[in-house]
Amino acid sequence: MAYIQIENLTFIYPDAVDPVFSDFSLDLESDWKLGLTGRNGRGKSTLLKLLAGKLKGEGKIVCNLPLRCFPCEISDENKCAYALAEEIAPDAELWQLQREASLLGLPEETLFRPYSTLSGGERTKFLLAALFATEGYPLLDEPTDHLDQAGRETVAGYLSGKRGFLVVSHDRAFLDSCCDHILSLNRNGAELIRGNYAVWKEERDKAELNDRTQKEKLEKEKKRLSAAAKRTAEWAEKAEKAKYKKSGAGDRHAMLDRGYIGAQAARLQKRAGVTERRIVKAENHIRELLRGFEEVTELKLSPAPFRKPELLRLEGVCVNFGERTLFSDFELSINTGERILLSGANGTGKSTLFQVITGNFAGYTGKRNIANDLKISYVPQIYHYRGKLKDYAAEFGLDESYFNAVLFQLGFDPRDFMRDMSLFSDGQKKKAALARSLCERAHLYVWDEPLNYLDVIAREQLERAILVSGATLLFAEHDRAFSDRIATRTIDLTLLS
Numbered sequence: 225m226a227y228i229q230i231e232n233l234t235f236i237y238p239d240a241v242d243p244v245f246s247d248f249s250l251d252l253e254s255d256w257k258l259g260l261t262g263r264n265g266r267g268k269s270t271l272l273k274l275l276a277g278k279l280k281g282e283g284k285i286v287c288n289l290p291l292r293c294f295p296c297e298i299s300d301e302n303k304c305a306y307a308l309a310e311e312i313a314p315d316a317e318l319w320q321l322q323r324e325a326s327l328l329g330l331p332e333e334t335l336f337r338p339y340s341t342l343s344g345g346e347r348t349k350f351l352l353a354a355l356f357a358t359e360g361y362p363l364l365d366e367p368t369d370h371l372d373q374a375g376r377e378t379v380a381g382y383l384s385g386k387r388g389f390l391v392v393s394h395d396r397a398f399l400d401s402c403c404d405h406i407l408s409l410n411r412n413g414a415e416l417i418r419g420n421y422a423v424w425k426e427e428r429d430k431a432e433l434n435d436r437t438q439k440e441k442l443e444k445e446k447k448r449l450s451a452a453a454k455r456t457a458e459w460a461e462k463a464e465k466a467k468y469k470k471s472g473a474g475d476r477h478a479m480l481d482r483g484y485i486g487a488q489a490a491r492l493q494k495r496a497g498v499t500e501r502r503i504v505k506a507e508n509h510i511r512e513l514l515r516g517f518e519e520v521t522e523l524k525l526s527p528a529p530f531r532k533p534e535l536l537r538l539e540g541v542c543v544n545f546g547e548r549t550l551f552s553d554f555e556l557s558i559n560t561g562e563r564i565l566l567s568g569a570n571g572t573g574k575s576t577l578f579q580v581i582t583g584n585f586a587g588y589t590g591k592r593n594i595a596n597d598l599k600i601s602y603v604p605q606i607y608h609y610r611g612k613l614k615d616y617a618a619e620f621g622l623d624e625s626y627f628n629a630v631l632f633q634l635g636f637d638p639r640d641f642m643r644d645m646s647l648f649s650d651g652q653k654k655k656a657a658l659a660r661s662l663c664e665r666a667h668l669y670v671w672d673e674p675l676n677y678l679d680v681i682a683r684e685q686l687e688r689a690i691l692v693s694g695a696t697l698l699f700a701e702h703d704r705a706f707s708d709r710i711a712t713r714t715i716d717l718t719l720l721s
Contacts, residue, residue: 227251227252227253227254227286227287227288228251228252228254228275228285228286228287228361229250229251229252229284229285229286229287230248230249230250230251230252230275230283230284230285231249231283231284231285231286232247232248232249232282232283232284233245233247233248233249233274233281233282233283233284233285234246234247234248234281234282234283235267235270235274235279235281235282241639244267244270245267245270245271245274245281247283248283248413248414250407250414250416252390252407253388254289254361254387254388255387255388256388256390256404256405257383257384257386257388257389257391257402257403257404257405258388258389258390258391258403258404258405258406258407259391259392259393259399259402259403259405259406259407259420259421260272260390260391260392260393260406260407260408260409261392261393261394261399261406261407261408261409261421261424261679261680262408262409262410262679262680263409263410263635263679263681263682264635264649264651264652264655264677264678264679264682265635265637265640265649265651265652266409266410266411267409268365268392268409269365269392271409272293272363272365272390272392275287275291275363275390276291276293276363277291278293287361289359289360289361290359290360290361291360291361291363292355292358292360292361292362292363293362293363293365294351294352294355294362294363294364294365294367295351295365296312296351296355298339299311300339301338301339301340302338302339302340303338303339304335304336304337304338304339305334305335305336305337305338305339305342305350306318306321306335306336308339308354309321309335309350309353309354309357312351312354312355313354313355313357313358314358315358315359316354316357316358317357320357320358321335321353321354321357322335323357324352324353324354324356324357325349325350325353327353327382327385328349328352328353328378328379328382329349329378330346330349330350330353334346334350335350343370343570343571344369344370344371344570345370345371345372345375345570347370348367348369348370348371348375348379349375349378349379352364352367352379352382356386361388361389361390362386362389362390362391363389363390364389364390364391364392365392366392366393366394366677367379367391367393368393368395368398368702369676369677370570371570371702372568372569372570372702373567373702373704373707374569375569375570376395376397376398376702376704377401377704379398379402380397380398380401380402381401381402383402384401384402390407391403394675394677394678394679394680394683395702395703395704395705396421396422396425396680396683396703396705397703397704397705399420399421400420400421400422401420403420403421404418404419404420405417405418405419406419406420406421406423406424408424408428415428421680432520520681520684520685521633521685522633522685522688522689522692523630523633523634523662523685523686523688523689524662524689524693525662525669525689525690525692525693525695526665526693527665527666527667527669527693527694527695527696528599528665528666528667530560530595530598530667532560532595533559533560534557534558534559534560534595535558535559535560535594535595535598535667535668535696536556536557536558536581536592536593536594536595536598536668537556537557537558537591537592537593538554538555538556538557538580538581538590538591538592538593539555539590539591539593540553540554540555540589540590540591541553541554541555541556541580541588541589541590541591541592542554542588542589542590543573543576543577543580543585543587543588550572550573550576551573551577551588553590554577554590556581556715558668558696558698559696560667560696561694561696561712562696562697562712562713563690563695563696563697563699563710563711563712563713564697564698564699564711564712564713564714564715565699565700565701565707565710565711565713565714565715566578566698566699566700566715566717567700567707567714567715567716567717567718568716568717568718569718572717572718573717574672574700574717575604575605575672575700577717578602578604578670578672578698578700580592581600581670581698582600582602582670584602595667598667598668599664599665599666599667599668600666600667600668600669600670601661601664601666601668601669601670602661602670602671602672603657603658603660603661603669603670603671603672603674604657604672605672605673605676607653607657609645609646609648609653609656610644610645610646611644611645612641612642612643612644612645613627613628613631613640613641613645613656614641616645616656616660617660620660620664622660622663622664623663626663627659627660627663628641630659630662630663631655631656631659633685634655634658634659634682634685635655635679635681635682636652636655640652649677650676650677651677651678651679653677654674654675654676654677654678655678655682658671658674658678658686662689667696668696668697668698669695669696669697669698669699670697670698670699671697671698671699671700671701672699672700673700673701673702674686674699674701675701675703675706683703683706686706687706687709687710690710691709691710697710
């Protein structure tokens with residue numbers, strides 16, 4: 225049986241305060257179809273780099289088979305894809321590469337085109353084909369990033385037929401389709417379960433409910449003990465004062481009463497000491513419980529009310545890029561309370577249409593009728609980040625304290641508030657953009673692939689916030705679980721192209 229053993233692994237980045245991993249140990253079997261998940265910034269990609277030897281930490285990693293990484297470095301994007309495959313998998317035969325490409329639905333001619341001419345989805349499928357055409361244990365870091373929903377389903381089906389791999393992904397439907405084990409990195413280390421994401425979520429929800437119940441019980445006990453300790457201390461103090469109360473000259477029992485009262489005060493003080501020790505014990509139990517307890521708070525989306533049912537209408541919109549027509553006589557109306565999903569393969573024009581709707585693209589013909597005083601909150605797919613979070617909040621006129629609170633709810637580490645946003649991970653950048661939109665009281669929210677790079681917990685938080693708020697939303701998203709829950713109407717741009 226092939227295996228991977230991690231023993232007492234410790235790793236810290238040079239500019240960091242705390243280690244990503246500290247005395248981390250784990251045993252993995254190579255025939256597991258293992259999904260790796262967890263909050264952004266918990267070390268998923270770092271773990272893959274440590275396993276592959278791209279980063280060096282303290283401790284020991286033992287593996288009795290070669291490890292193959294996705295994505296891998298490309299020496300020259302102008303080279304033919306097949307020539308690059310020979311570099312990535314030198315032991316693979318052409319027929320093996322063709323077989324894997326066919327299983328992924330990748331046309332054979334793609335293998336003989338320059339890599340630079342391949343789309344994002346084609347590149348992903350080609351790299352996976354090259355990876356699985358040779359021996360070794362694949363380490364896959366976010367293979368769904370550049371895939372539309374159909375592409376994700378194809379890759380999930382492809383991986384489900386493989387013997388073993390480790391894949392980092394936040395797509396719940398994807399993890400359900402191809403994984404038989406889930407490894408979750410959390411604040412207190414790692415949690416490994418047998419089953420797909422749905423099984424892991426059920427176990428996680430049970431554990432969180434148990435932790436929350438136990439925490440509430442301990443806090444009630446601590447409160448009760450504190451009140452009892454306070455009463456006992458007050459009684460002991462009164463008894464001690466009574467011992468020295470002046471007696472009348474004819475009081476024959478003064479000495480006897482004083483001794484009795486002193487003994488009673490001592491007993492009360494002893495009882496107070498026992499209660500204090502029980503309080504400390506309860507506090508220690510709470511502290512130990514909180515080490516592994518990660519409370520997920522509810523996000524809030526507060527749309528502004530609008531007096532008219534129709535917010536925006538497009539009539540006869542046409543968009544051309546050279547000889548290519550994206551839209552021709554496109555019609556769309558958006559009414560209050562709708563949650564409209566723009567679906568379609570990559571390249572069908574979803575981002576362009578969002579820019580037309582938000583007024584950020586002028587190269588179209590047709591009519592864009594927008595209600596007076598309509599406020600739109602737009603989260604683009606790509607945004608250039610720079611400066612500190614406080615500068616970003618000021619740029620959009622946000623209440624900085626509220627903005628920071630939303631980021632904290634999304635799992636932001638307080639130490640990141642002082643970092644330059646250009647140093648953020650992709651997940652942190654996406655959370656900053658979404659937190660900004662959540663803080664804006666808009667009539668219409670336009671989100672272009674809001675879940676890109678976002679961890680599973682944040683995705684679930686966002687779902688609940690949208691459903692509770694009644695907000696009007698226009699969005700594009702390839703996460704099937706999210707889209708199925710959120711969309712009240714779907715427009716498939718593939719059918720229009």
